[in-house]
Every structure is written in C-alpha cells, then in structure tokens.
Amino acid sequence: MQRIQLVKDELSFSRCIQGYWRLNEWQMSVAELQAFVEHGLERGITTTDHADVYGAFTEEGLFGRMLKQAPHLREQIEMVSKCGILFPCEAQPDVTGVHYNSGGDYIIRAAERSLRELNTDYLDLLLIHRPDPLMDADEVAQAFNTLKASGKVRHFGVSNFSVAQFALLQSRLDEPLITNQLEISLIHSEPLFDGSLDYLQQHRINPMAWSCLGGGKVFHDFQYKALREAAMDIAQHYNAELDQILLAFVLALPCNAMPILGSGNTQRIARQVDATKLQLERQHWFALLEAARGMPVP
Amino acid sequence: MQRIQLVKDELSFSRCIQGYWRLNEWQMSVAELQAFVEHGLERGITTTDHADVYGAFTEEGLFGRMLKQAPHLREQIEMVSKCGILFPCEAQPDVTGVHYNSGGDYIIRAAERSLRELNTDYLDLLLIHRPDPLMDADEVAQAFNTLKASGKVRHFGVSNFSVAQFALLQSRLDEPLITNQLEISLIHSEPLFDGSLDYLQQHRINPMAWSCLGGGKVFHDFQYKALREAAMDIAQHYNAELDQILLAFVLALPCNAMPILGSGNTQRIARQVDATKLQLERQHWFALLEAARGMPVP
Amino acid sequence: MQRIQLVKDELSFSRCIQGYWRLNEWQMSVAELQAFVEHGLERGITTTDHADVYGAFTEEGLFGRMLKQAPHLREQIEMVSKCGILFPCEAQPDVTGVHYNSGGDYIIRAAERSLRELNTDYLDLLLIHRPDPLMDADEVAQAFNTLKASGKVRHFGVSNFSVAQFALLQSRLDEPLITNQLEISLIHSEPLFDGSLDYLQQHRINPMAWSCLGGGKVFHDFQYKALREAAMDIAQHYNAELDQILLAFVLALPCNAMPILGSGNTQRIARQVDATKLQLERQHWFALLEAARGMPVP
Numbered sequence: 077m078q079r080i081q082l083v084k085d086e087l088s089f090s091r092c093i094q095g096y097w098r099l100n101e102w103q104m105s106v107a108e109l110q111a112f113v114e115h116g117l118e119r120g121i122t123t124t125d126h127a128d129v130y131g132a133f134t135e136e137g138l139f140g141r142m143l144k145q146a147p148h149l150r151e152q153i154e155m156v157s158k159c160g161i162l163f164p165c166e167a168q169p170d171v172t173g174v175h176y177n178s179g180g181d182y183i184i185r186a187a188e189r190s191l192r193e194l195n196t197d198y199l200d201l202l203l204i205h206r207p208d209p210l211m212d213a214d215e216v217a218q219a220f221n222t223l224k225a226s227g228k229v230r231h232f233g234v235s236n237f238s239v240a241q242f243a244l245l246q247s248r249l250d251e252p253l254i255t256n257q258l259e260i261s262l263i264h265s266e267p268l269f270d271g272s273l274d275y276l277q278q279h280r281i282n283p284m285a286w287s288c289l290g291g292g293k294v295f296h297d298f299q300y301k302a303l304r305e306a307a308m309d310i311a312q313h314y315n316a317e318l319d320q321i322l323l324a325f326v327l328a329l330p331c332n333a334m335p336i337l338g339s340g341n342t343q344r345i346a347r348q349v350d351a352t353k354l355q356l357e358r359q360h361w362f363a364l365l366e367a368a369r370g371m372p373v374p
Numbered sequence: 375m376q377r378i379q380l381v382k383d384e385l386s387f388s389r390c391i392q393g394y395w396r397l398n399e400w401q402m403s404v405a406e407l408q409a410f411v412e413h414g415l416e417r418g419i420t421t422t423d424h425a426d427v428y429g430a431f432t433e434e435g436l437f438g439r440m441l442k443q444a445p446h447l448r449e450q451i452e453m454v455s456k457c458g459i460l461f462p463c464e465a466q467p468d469v470t471g472v473h474y475n476s477g478g479d480y481i482i483r484a485a486e487r488s489l490r491e492l493n494t495d496y497l498d499l500l501l502i503h504r505p506d507p508l509m510d511a512d513e514v515a516q517a518f519n520t521l522k523a524s525g526k527v528r529h530f531g532v533s534n535f536s537v538a539q540f541a542l543l544q545s546r547l548d549e550p551l552i553t554n555q556l557e558i559s560l561i562h563s564e565p566l567f568d569g570s571l572d573y574l575q576q577h578r579i580n581p582m583a584w585s586c587l588g589g590g591k592v593f594h595d596f597q598y599k600a601l602r603e604a605a606m607d608i609a610q611h612y613n614a615e616l617d618q619i620l621l622a623f624v625l626a627l628p629c630n631a632m633p634i635l636g637s638g639n640t641q642r643i644a645r646q647v648d649a650t651k652l653q654l655e656r657q658h659w660f661a662l663l664e665a666a667r668g669m670p671v672p
Numbered sequence: 673m674q675r676i677q678l679v680k681d682e683l684s685f686s687r688c689i690q691g692y693w694r695l696n697e698w699q700m701s702v703a704e705l706q707a708f709v710e711h712g713l714e715r716g717i718t719t720t721d722h723a724d725v726y727g728a729f730t731e732e733g734l735f736g737r738m739l740k741q742a743p744h745l746r747e748q749i750e751m752v753s754k755c756g757i758l759f760p761c762e763a764q765p766d767v768t769g770v771h772y773n774s775g776g777d778y779i780i781r782a783a784e785r786s787l788r789e790l791n792t793d794y795l796d797l798l799l800i801h802r803p804d805p806l807m808d809a810d811e812v813a814q815a816f817n818t819l820k821a822s823g824k825v826r827h828f829g830v831s832n833f834s835v836a837q838f839a840l841l842q843s844r845l846d847e848p849l850i851t852n853q854l855e856i857s858l859i860h861s862e863p864l865f866d867g868s869l870d871y872l873q874q875h876r877i878n879p880m881a882w883s884c885l886g887g888g889k890v891f892h893d894f895q896y897k898a899l900r901e902a903a904m905d906i907a908q909h910y911n912a913e914l915d916q917i918l919l920a921f922v923l924a925l926p927c928n929a930m931p932i933l934g935s936g937n938t939q940r941i942a943r944q945v946d947a948t949k950l951q952l953e954r955q956h957w958f959a960l961l962e963a964a965r966g967m968p969v970p
Contacts, residue, residue, distance in 0.1 A: 162657075173657030174664070174671060206672065209566040210659065212628040213575060236672070239836065240537065240569030244576040268805040271836030277809060278840040330808040359769030361806065366770070373770060374802065374832070460955075471955030472962070472969060504970065507864040508957065510926040511873060534970070538835065538867030542874040 077120025078352060080282050080334055082254045087200060087231055089123040089154055091327075092349050093284060095336040096124060099138050100131035102340035109142040110149070115342045117152055119349045125257075125284070125336050127158035127205055128190050133167035136193035143195040150196055156284075157194070158205035158235055158257075159186035176208035180215035180222075187223050202229040203257055207241040217248040224251075233257065235284075239275045257284035260326050260333055262303060262368040263294060268329070277331045285333040288326045289319055306367035310360045316351070319344070323351035325364050375418025376650060378580050378632055380552045385498060385529055387421040387452055389625075390647050391582060393634040394422060397436050398429035400638035407440040408447070413640045415450055417647045423555075423582070423634050425456035425503060426488050431465035434491035441493040448494055454582075455492070456503040456533055456555075457484035474506035478513035478520075485521050500527040501555055505539040515546040522549075531555065533582075537573045555582035558624050558631055560601060560666040561592060566627070575629045583631040586624045587617055604665035608658045617642070618649035623662050626654050673716025674948060676878050676930055678850045683796060683827055685719040685750055687923075688945050689880060691932040692720060695734050696727035698936035705738040706745070711938045713748055715945045721853075721880070721932050723754035723801060724786050729763035732789035739791040746792055752880075753790070754801035754831055754853075755782035772804040776811035776818075783819055798825045799853055803837040813844040820847075829853065831880075835871045853880035856922050856929055858899060858964040859890060864925070873927045881929040884922045885915055902963035906956045915940070916947035921960050924952050 078091040094116050104112060113124070126136050136157065143150060160183070163174040177186075187202055202223065204216065223229040232249070234242060235257035246253050256276060258267050264287065267273050276283050294300045294307065295318065304318070311321045326333050337348050356364075366372055376389040392414050402410060411422070424434050434455065441448060458481070461472040475484075485500055500521065502514065521527040530547070532540060533555035544551050554574060556565050562585065565571050574581050592598045592605065593616065602616070609619045624631050635646050654662075664670055674687040690712050700708060709720070722732050732753065739746060756779070759770040773782075783798055798819065800812065819825040828845070830838060831853035842849050852872060854863050860883065863869050872879050890896045890903065891914065900914070907917045922929050933944050952960075962968055 171657070173661050175656040175660035176671065177656055209571070209663070210626060210628055210656065238567075238569060238572070240572035240576075244572040247576045269834075271834060273805070274834070274836035274840040278836075278843045328806060330806055358771040358773055358806065359767070362771035363769050365805070373772065469955070471959050473954040473958035474969065475954055507869070507961070508924060508926060508954065536865075536867065536870070538870035538874075542870040545874045 077349065080332055082282060083231060087154070087254070089282075089334055090121050091334055091352055092121050093123040093125050093156075093334050093336045094121050094345070095286070095338045096126050096135055096139055097130050097338055098340065099135045104340070106142050106145050109139070110146045112340065112342065113142070113146075113149060113153070116345060119346060121337075121345070121349065122152060123154040123156065123334070125156045126190070126194065127161075128186055128193070129158070129161045129163075129205065132165040136190055140193050140195035147195075154200040155194065155196060156201040156203065157187075157190045157199050158203040159183060159190065160205040160208060176206055176210070178204055178208040178211040178216055180212075180219040183216065183219040184222055187229055191228060198227055199229045201231045201233055201254065203233045203235045203255070204237070204245070205235050207234070207237050211241075211245070213245050213248040216245060217250075220249060239271050242275070252279075253281070255282060255284050257286055257336075259287050260285040260329070261288045261290045262307070262322060262325055262364055263290040263300060265365065265368060273329060273331045273333075281331075283331055283333045285326050285335045287338070288335045289322050289338075294318070294322060302370065303364070303367045306363055310356075310364065313360070314354055314356075316354060317347060319348055320351035320354060321356075321364070323348055324354040324356050325361060327352060327354070328356050328361055375647065378630055380580060381529060385452070385552070387580075387632055388419050389630075389632055389650055390419050391421040391423050391454075391632050391634045392419050392643070393584070393636045394424050394433055394437055395428050395636055396638065397433045402638065404440050404443050407436070408444045410638065410640065411440070411444075411447060411451070414643060417644060419635075419643070419647065420450060421452040421454065421632070423454045424488070424492065425459075426484055426491070427456070427459045427461075427503065430463040434488055438491050438493035445493075452498040453492060453494060454499040454501065455485075455488045455497050456501040457481060457488065458503040458506060474504050474508070476502055476506040476509040476514055478510075478517040481514065481517040482520055485527055489526060496525055497527045499529045499531055499552065501531045501533045501553070502535070502543075503533050505532070505535050509539075509543070511543050511546040514543060515548075518547060537569050540573070550577075551579070553580060553582050555584055555634075557585050558583040558627070559586045559588045560605070560620060560623055560662055561588040561598060563663065563666060571627060571629050571631075579629075581629055581631045583624050583633045585636075586633045587620050587636075592616070592620060600668065601662070601665045604661055608654075608662065611658070612652055612654075614649070614652055615645060617646055618652060619654075619662070621646055621649035622652040622654050623659060625650060625652070626659055673945065676928055678878060679827060683750070683850070685878075685930055686717050687930055687948055688717050689719040689721050689752075689930050689932045690717050690941070691882070691934045692722050692731055692735055693726050693934055694936065695731045700936070702738050702741050705735070706742045708936065708938065709738070709742075709745060709749070712941060715942060717933075717941070717945065718748060719750040719752065719930070721752045722786070722790065723757075724782055724789070725754070725757045725759075725801065728761040732786055736789050736791035743791075750796040751790060751792060752797040752799065753783075753786045753795050754799040755779060755786065756801040756804060772802050772806070774800055774804040774807040774812055776808075776815040779812065779815040780818055783825055787824060794823055795825045797827045797829055797850065799829045799831045799851070800833070800841075801831050803830070803833050807837075807841070809841050809844040812841060813846075816845060835867050838871070848875075849877070851878060851880050853882055853932075855883050856881040856925070857884045857886045858903070858918055858921055858960055859886040859896060861961065861964060869925060869927045869929075877927075879927055879929045881922050881931045883934075884931045885918050885934075890914070890918060898966065899960070899963045902959055906952075906960065909956070910950055910952075912947070912950055913943060915944055916950060917952075917960070919944055919947035920950040920952050921957060923948060923950070924957055
C-alpha cells in the first residue's frame with residue numbers, strides 16, 4: 077500500500093488508516109483484535125486511529141489490553157489519538173456536562189491517560205479533537221512542547237478545524253501541525269469548497285478523512301437515492317462495489333487524503349483497501365459530485 | 375479592574391468600556407453626566423466609546439458639553455470614536471441617503487468634527503465604523519497618517535470588519551490596527567465560528583465587544599426562552615444575575631474581548647463590572663452556547 | 673478610454689473589455705466581425721475575451737477566421753482565453769460527461785488548440801476557467817511554465833476562483849496571477865462581501881467582471897422590479913440609461929474591475945463605454961445596493 081510521508085525521515089502513514097471508533101461494538105476478544113490488527117498489517121494498514129472519547133472513553137483501553145498481550149505490534153504500527161471532548165459517562169464520573177477542553181494542563185493529563193489506556197510509551201500523533209472557542213493557542217503550544225520534550229507524543233495535529241482555527245494554532249507552534257482530520261465524503265463535500273482542502277494542499281499537509289462512506293447513509297437513506305444510483309452505475313463501469321466508489325471519490329482528491337476505514341470486518345477492509353487501485357475518470361468523479369449535490373457544476 | 379494593554383507603553387483600556395450609544399436618551403444634565411463618568415472611574419472604567427453617528431450625530435456634542443465643564447476628566451479617560459456612516463438627519467442637512475464614506479478627506483473632516491463636538495484635542499482611538507465596499511485602502515492609510523502626524527488621533531482600528539477587510543486595510547498601514555469592535559454575544563456568536571476571533575487571537579489583537587447582552591432581547595423575547603432559562607439556572611449556580619452571565623460568556627473568550635456596557639444606570643453598571651469576577655466553568659459556558667444555538671456541539 | 677496596467681511595462685487592458693461569449697449567436701460575416709472589432713478599437717476597446725468552451729467550442733474558431741482575413745488586427749488587440757471546462761458536444765466527440773480538467777497536459781493541449789482556433793501565435797492571457805476540486809497546483813504551475821517558455825502564453829490568471837483557491841495556485845507559481853475573472857453585478861454582489869474583492873485589492877490585482885448587467889434579468893424579471901425601479905430613478909438623475917447605471921455600479925468599486933461587455937451591437941457597446949464617464953455619488957451607489965439586496969445596510 078502507498079505510504080504518505082508526513083514528516084521527512086520521521087513519520088509516514090499507510091494511505092488507508094484503520095479507525096477504532098466502534099471497537100467497543102465489535103465484541104472482539106483480545107485474540108480476535110490482535111488477529112484483526114495483523115490482518116490489516118498484511119494488507120499494509122499500519123496506522124491506527126483512536127480517541128480518548130471513543131466508546132465513551134473505553135476504546136483505548138480495549139486496544140491497550142491487546143497491545144499488552146502483543147507488545148511486539150507497537151513498533152509495527154503508528155498510533156494516533158485525540159483529546160478535548162468531554163461528556164458525562166461512567167468513565168468520567170466528575171463530568172456533569174458536555175464540553176470541550178483545550179486547556180494546557182488538561183491536554184497533558186488527557187495524553188497521559190491515553191498512553192496508560194493504550195499501554196504504550198508514546199503516541200505518534202496527538203490531535204485536538206474539535207475546535208474549542210475557548211482555546212488559548214499559547215497554552216496548547218506549551219502543552220505540546222511539554223509532551224514532545226518528554227517523548228510522550230512525537231507529532232501534533234488537529235481535527236475538524238477550520239482554516240482560521242488551524243492558522244491560529246499553527247502561529248504559536250515551533251513545528252508544523254501535520255494533519256487536519258476532516259469529515260470528507262460525497263455527502264459532506266464542504267471541505268472541497270470552503271477552503272479547507274485548498275489550504276492543506278497549499279501547505280502540503282495531508283488530511284486524514286473520516287466518514288468517507290457517509291456513515292452508511294448513502295447505502296440506505298431515501299435522501300441519497302439519486303447519489304446511490306449514480307454511484308452504483310459507476311461502480312458497475314469499474315467492476316467495483318459501492319463502498320469502493322465512495323472511497324475512490326475521496327482518494328482522487330489532490331490533497332492525498334488518508335481515509336480512515338471504520339469497519340471491523342476483515343473482508344470489507346480488504347475490499348476497501350482495493351479501492352486505492354481505482355482511478356476514477358474525471359467525468360465519473362464529476363458525475364458523482366453532481367449527483368451528491370443535486371445540481372450541475374457551473 | 376483589569377486593564378488591557380493595546381499598545382505597549384502607549385495605550386491601555388479598562389476591561390469594561392462605557393458606551394454612550396444611547397446618551398441622548400438618558401436625559402442627563404451636564405452635572406449628572408459628569409457624576410456618571412466619575413462613578414465609572416471609581417469602578418475602574420476609564421475607557422469611553424463614542425461615534426459621530428450616535429444619537430443622529432448628537433452624542434459626541436452632549437459628552438463634549440460635559441467635558442467643557444470638567445476638562446480635568448479628559449486625561450483620566452480614553453476616548454474612542456468612529457466615523458463613516460451617514461444618513462439624513464437634522465445634524466446632516468446635506469445628506470440625502472444612507473451611505474458609508476471611507477474617503478480620505480471625509481475621514482479627516484469627520485475626525486475633526488468629532489474633536490470639536492467632544493471638546494478635546496485628540497482621540498485615543500478612531501475606528502472606521504462599518505466596512506465600506508467602496509473603501510480605497512490607500513486613501514484610508516493616508517488619512518490615518520495625516521491624523522496621526524497632526525496629533526489629532528493617536529491610534530486606529532475598525533469595527534464590524536471581516537477578516538478579509540481587516541487584512542486589506544492592515545496591508546496598507548504602517549502601524550497595526552489595534553482593535554476590531556464586533557458584535558459578540560450569545561445571540562450573535564458568529565465571530566466565534568467565522569474566523570473573526572481566531573484571526574484576532576492569532577495577531578494578538580483585542581476586540582471591543584458591542585451588544586454583549588443582545589440588546590435586551592434575551593431578557594424578554596419568546597424566541598430566546600430556552601437560552602434565558604438555561605442562563606438563569608446558571609446564574610443561580612453562581613449567585614449572579616442574568617446580565618452578568620451573558621457578560622461572563624463573552625469575558626471567557628481567549629481573545630480578551632472588552633465589553634462595551636451600554637447602560638446609563640450606575641447600579642447596572644456596577645453590577646455588570648462585577649461580572650468580570652465570574653469565571654464560568656467550561657461545562658456551563660458550553661451549556662449556554664448550546665442553549666443559544668439550539669443544537670448540541672458536535 | 674482608461675487603461676489598466678496589469679503587468680508593469682508588459683501588459684495593459686482597456687478598462688472595458690469586449691466579450692465574445694455569444695459570438696456564434698451574432699450571425700456576423702467575417703467582414704462584419706472585423707468591422708465590429710474595429711468599431712471597438714475606435715472607442716478604445718482593445719481587449720478581447722474568449723474561451724475554448726464558448727459556443728460549444730466554436731467561438732474561438734469564428735474569431736480566428738476573422739483574424740486570418742485581418743491579421744494586422746492581432747497586434748492592436750489583447751487576447752484572453754480560458755480552458756478547463758468540458759462537456760459533450762459536436763466539437764468534443766470524445767467527451768461523454770460534463771467535467772473540469774486542470775491537468776498539466778490538458779492545459780497545454782487546450783491552449784495550443786485555442787491558438788490554432790484563434791489563428792494567433794500567442795495569448796496575452798490564459799485563465800483557468802473554473803476552480804477544479806481535482807486541481808493539482810504543482811501540475812498547473814508546470815504547464816504555465818511550459819506555455820510561458822514557449823512564448824505561447826504571456827501571462828496567466830484564473831476565473832471564478834475563491835480566495836483560498838487563488839492563494840493555493842499562486843503559492844506554486846513564479847509569477848503573479850494577474851486577474852481573477854469574477855461575476856460581479858448588482859444581482860451577484862457576493863464578491864463584495866465574501867473577501868474576493870478585498871483580497872484582490874489587497875494584492876493590487878484587477879478583476880475582470882463578467883455579467884455586470886446580470887444577464888439581462890434586471891431589465892425584465894419580476895424578481896428585480898424594486899432594483900429596476902431604483903436604478904431607473906437614478907439613471908434619470910444622471911441622464912443615463914439603465915445599463916449604464918448597472919455598469920457604473922461595478923466601475924465604482926475600488927478594485928478597478930474591468931467589465932466585459934457581452935453585446936454584439938455597436939450602439940449598445942458605444943453607450944456602455946460611455947458609462948465609464950459616470951461617477952455615481954455614494955448615496956446612489958448605496959441606494960442601488962440596498963435595492964438589490966432588499967435590505968438596508970446596517
């Protein structure tokens with residue numbers, strides 16, 4: 077599988093990334109999870125995407141239990157995690173209302189918790205999960221410096237940030253933010269038009285792309301009937317499946333987005349990895365865009 | 375009261391600013407206005423916000439009459455005024471239609487008129503009141519230079535400017551624009567999300583905030599019932615009043631916004647100044663935001 | 673007629689530009705088209721606007737037939753063309769679906785086709801016709817360099833680009849993009865407010881303005897009744913025609929937009945050129961804006 081060089085001589089990701097958003101729903105035993113990770117590695121997926129908040133703050137712990145059993149896997153994978161979202165749940169008994177926290181001390185505590193939960197000494201990449209209107213960029217910068225100096229986190233990025241929010245945080249940092257993890261799909265094509273992807277291409281930053289399949293809605297919802305039919309016609313042309321076409325749409329973008337695959341099914345993952353071999357012709361790519369937006373390009 | 379350093383060694387404002395938008399409605403005698411200003415000074419409010427256009431071009435004159443009686447107050451306060459809006463009214467007999475004017479000659483004439491009306495030799499800060507699509511940024515820069523050289527205006531800023539409009543004007547100036555006076559409140563939270571506040575924080579520029587209480591609408595309008603109830607619950611938690619909570623929401627922003635208090639009532643002003651001592655917890659701040667926007671944060 | 677200096681010592685355009693979008697509908701003989709061009713030259717219109725896609729890829733050929741008969745005209749005019757839009761039509765038998773193409777090889781092929789069709793050795797200016805989400809800015813830069821080195825295209829620009837798209841492409845180029853051709857009119861005033869014109873003024877780039885008359889809709893559509901009546905009142909005040917007022921609105925912008933006149937009627941062109949002598953007072957300009965937007969300026 078193609079690898080994307082994120083930091084020269086220091087860090088590269090596999091083009092497709094395995095997401096563990098729903099790990100707690102997969103009901104995998106430790107051995108099954110290890111087998112699932114190894115299956116991904118066989119297909120070239122080395123990068124794993126986590127967040128403290130996934131599974132109501134339980135996802136990292138599940139993955140960490142597996143890593144404890146199979147510690148040799150740590151050096152074969154890259155680990156991305158995120159912090160900053162808080163909501164009341166069993167694992168956060170002190171939290172009484174949904175909120176974000178990008179305070180300096182909080183970021184350090186959250187990253188340290190992620191390391192403990194994940195059973196690892198370092199994160200390859202830590203992301204601020206959501207833009208926080210209360211973010212003091214100087215505080216974040218200081219927290220990043222502390223985490224970097226201690227070796228606990230090697231690189232930093234953001235998720236769901238607008239261009240202005242990205243530029244603000246970047247202005248305070250000594251090193252470049254190496255990604256912005258964005259929702260990019262045929263049913264969420266805003267980043268193609270609101271400047272987000274233009275800005276990333278300009279600065280040669282590769283986005284991670286979440287929910288490339290639209291959370292399954294394209295497959296079932298009446299609202300997306302026209303898109304689904306157009307995509308299935310095109311899938312037939314390429315002798316491909318619907319999910320592959322939806323991924324190929326994102327993969328065609330010139331910013332080299334790295335799709336996060338959210339499935340826990342090895343067959344689906346294998347099939348979706350194969351989407352990286354599809355090269356949509358421009359006329360098909362635009363036909364998908366038009367079907368998704370319900371209007372012709374001008 | 376906290377002071378905000380706007381220009382190193384040259385200019386600081388009180389965190390809360392007294393606005394005189396409605397001075398003509400307050401029906402104060404010269405002596406009463408002087409007492410009102412002195413009451414503010416006792417509470418640490420040294421900064422006063424004016425505009426040529428307030429009170430249909432009569433507000434500055436009312437304040438100036440008081441300054442003429444109490445000229446010693448001039449050095450105890452900072453005076454901000456604005457120019458650029460014109461509309462037909464008694465004080466502008468030549469104007470036949472609403473319009474903006476950011477022409478170089480006009481800005482100089484308007485600032486000189488403000489000085490005469492306010493009975494002062496200088497403004498601490500002059501703002502372009504509204505972005506004008508006809509603005510020739512080079513002309514504005516030249517006018518600012520002339521006003522600065524003559525000592526009539528010490529510093530310059532803008533009001534209600536978008537990021538692009540701010541960057542355009544700044545690109546022509548020798549000195550930094552020191553503020554953007556924006557409408558910021560729970561019922562006008564756009565600047566938190568459209569890049570305006572991100573840009574200001576990035577460039578370490580402190581906004582002045584107008585209409586932080588939403589022009590009273592939060593207190594009465596049916597439309598804001600959910601917000602009002604959420605804010606009153608939170609007020610109770612802090613043993614505070616509704617207006618204090620609305621101000622605390624703005625004061626919590628990391629850009630150090632300086633709220634302009636619009637009341638002519640000394641009791642209200644004293645109470646609102648006390649809001650600077652409130653520190654909203656993040657969960658309460660986000661609960662207010664959610665109630666105001668009618669949707670959960672993602 | 674006023675000339676706009678686009679590149680120092682190298683390229684200037686006439687303030688008004690003759691557009692040939694509808695040349696194929698004008699039903700002009702070669703001699704009539706030559707007379708039409710010469711009529712424009714007498715009025716100072718030296719700049720001509722073309723695109724490969726106009727007239728379903730036939731416009732350039734029609735103009736080129738004329739240039740072949742009157743090759744002496746080439747040095748008296750500036751020629752602008754555009755590439756990047758493709759759709760199925762007789763002249764493009766291989767195209768099976770609407771799409772954009774900003775691939776490097778394609779741009780070179782398209783420019784070479786334009787030269788052949790137009791019967792000229794060089795374009796003064798080549799524009800990317802529409803922003804393409806699939807644009808690889810490095811590829812475009814390489815194509816521009818190749819076309820420049822060969823002398824086939826002297827300068828480059830874009831059309832309908834957002835600020836972010838413009839900044840992205842510019843970041844890869846050795847020379848400045850010299851224009852962004854935008855739809856600017858009373859019924860499409862978005863560029864005045866979305867940062868597009870602010871950005872161009874900031875970087876001292878002059879936009880070309882297309883559809884300044886709103887495609888005729890202001891003259892007839894019920895939807896624009898209020899604007900039409902306001903504009904006709906103002907026209908009367910200046911002893912001018914409606915189309916002249918619509919043009920004067922665009923001409924008043926501080927970015928020095930260059931209107932593209934789309935008519936093939938010499939009388940209308942002469943009248944519209946005369947609009948450059950109108951100077952709308954600010955109150956009339958704002959009255960037009962308010963009538964067009966159906967709301968007062970704040």
